[in-house]
Amino acid sequence: MTIYDIAREAGVSASTVSRVVNGKPGVNPRTRMKVQELLDQCGYVPNETARGLVTSNSRLVGILVADVRTQHHIEGTYYISRELMAQGYCSLILNTGGSDEERVGGIRMLEQRKVEAAVLIGSIFQSDAVEKAIGRYLPEVPVFMLNGFLNLPNVYGVLSDERGGVENCVRLLERKGRRRILFIVDAPTPSSKLKTQGFIDGMTALGYKRKDLCIYSGVEGSIRGGYMTMKKAIKENPDLDGVICSLDIIACGALHALREEHVSVPGQVSVIGIDNSPYAEICTPQLSSLDNMTLDSGMTIAHKLIDCLEGRTTNQRTLLYTNIVERGTT
Amino acid sequence: MTIYDIAREAGVSASTVSRVVNGKPGVNPRTRMKVQELLDQCGYVPNETARGLVTSNSRLVGILVADVRTQHHIEGTYYISRELMAQGYCSLILNTGGSDEERVGGIRMLEQRKVEAAVLIGSIFQSDAVEKAIGRYLPEVPVFMLNGFLNLPNVYGVLSDERGGVENCVRLLERKGRRRILFIVDAPTPSSKLKTQGFIDGMTALGYKRKDLCIYSGVEGSIRGGYMTMKKAIKENPDLDGVICSLDIIACGALHALREEHVSVPGQVSVIGIDNSPYAEICTPQLSSLDNMTLDSGMTIAHKLIDCLEGRTTNQRTLLYTNIVERGTT
């Protein structure tokens, strides 16, 4: 069913049908009504592919996520896609997976589908390979990064101050009288590096020496990872009284280990996670967590994206402040 | 950058460039190499929109989800999109939201984008409005439903036996000596109706009268919903010794309430959730849960979908068996 089919039925030209479909002026009201009726009756749906080819706007926005199953990535993805949908845009959500080649492949695919803008979810996209790929494949398309930034003229970044946030976590534990604080951190993404830096800055500001700091890094971002690491950490540091984990899910695993070892939380040991995810409310005791504003970041990006699409200018780099949500573990 | 630009540079015709891009035979190896070099050098990416228009295959599959944030929907979505990506297809993931109009709008949009197949995630899509919309907008396109089915020639359903699964949960609790079993169920989707039926069947098989059954329905699918309902249920049924919840997240809330009321789990009361989601491993004690095979369903759909796209036939309706994963609450 094309506009030509409709045109023939209605006894008018294709242009007239096109005008009616798009609600353009300059059509006799009677003609318009007749055509519209036929359109409804046939359940005509315009072919967006053909439309995109001629107008060269696809009304498509690409969203790249390493893995949509990641709790703290899905919120932003959801919000952005809903907001764009409301503006008549479709979201092409691509699960790129973990490797640089896959990320580059994703960017190439966005160019292939002629997206009008791209969103990259997660600091993991802050890499040289991605920067090169954007320069090569998407040099003219606005690219928005959630919790990341690349120094390119068409890249916009919305980041949360995770470094400062973790520093605040350290200060909080210090105020609670904690003296032997551990930091457990997952794979070394740009984000987790910032978190680690925040831990180091916070601790050294309190007078601790860099070499005395206790950091367990490269931990698997799962319950199991947190559990195993905590088990080990207790053995190695029987005097520990505070733990900061780079992910809520790791903290959940750590809580399991602490319970098994009959260490009371928050009596003997305080625990803080990061992300303020649903997990934090489910575990026992409920987990205190650093809210790194993934929802806010998503909302900010959605609005900046729409501004950009509609021709308004917007600043390239935004920093959001974090805050600690205290629950039962501190 | 189009094939014409490349053709001019290379001193050949667009047809030849097209042949090289698509790896078609009938090109002089020397010519092919020269063109390929230019292609690489320019970072040429074919315009999939134009390609789709002429070949009338979009290499696009639409995935409709009410809300990607729902834990037990994201697994299948992820798996399907990854599998399709590996086959060279793109996934157009649409968050349709909760209303029938939005679901119909989503289906319309899939037709507009000329998807080659559609996947509907969740039993909520099993409705008259959706059936009508498929008949109207996607009568020729294979439609796969995860945990749902519609009696249309182009619809394929992969369902898990949730009714039987809940019946087994009842039996399990009975074997554990539980006599006063409650059922807490969220909003009345086709899926939760089946679960409820399973509860009724299981209980009546044990000799309970329909009117004696204790069912709390229409509960908000959240921790809060489970918590509030459990609080109420304890008051109203001080002798309860078993609870089955239609969602893990509800069971998590219920566990909170039971702990607050100093009811020991599983000492005094056994609890079973449904979905076998990550939540089940996080709460304390770890939650026994009915695994309704969302991952398996996703995998099955992905494979059937690819079979279908490649012209192989596949049965329209598949039922997967469920099984109970016992953890600390039973």
Next chain:
DNA sequence: CTGTTAGCGCATTCAG
């Protein structure tokens, strides 16, 4: 107000 024409970028005949 309406119809005719051209062309978006590409794959695919069909000639050469």
Next chain:
DNA sequence: CTGAATGCGCTAACAG
């Protein structure tokens, strides 16, 4: 082996 011509479905400019 290669190129010219055609059309996918649509919008936009132009002419009537």
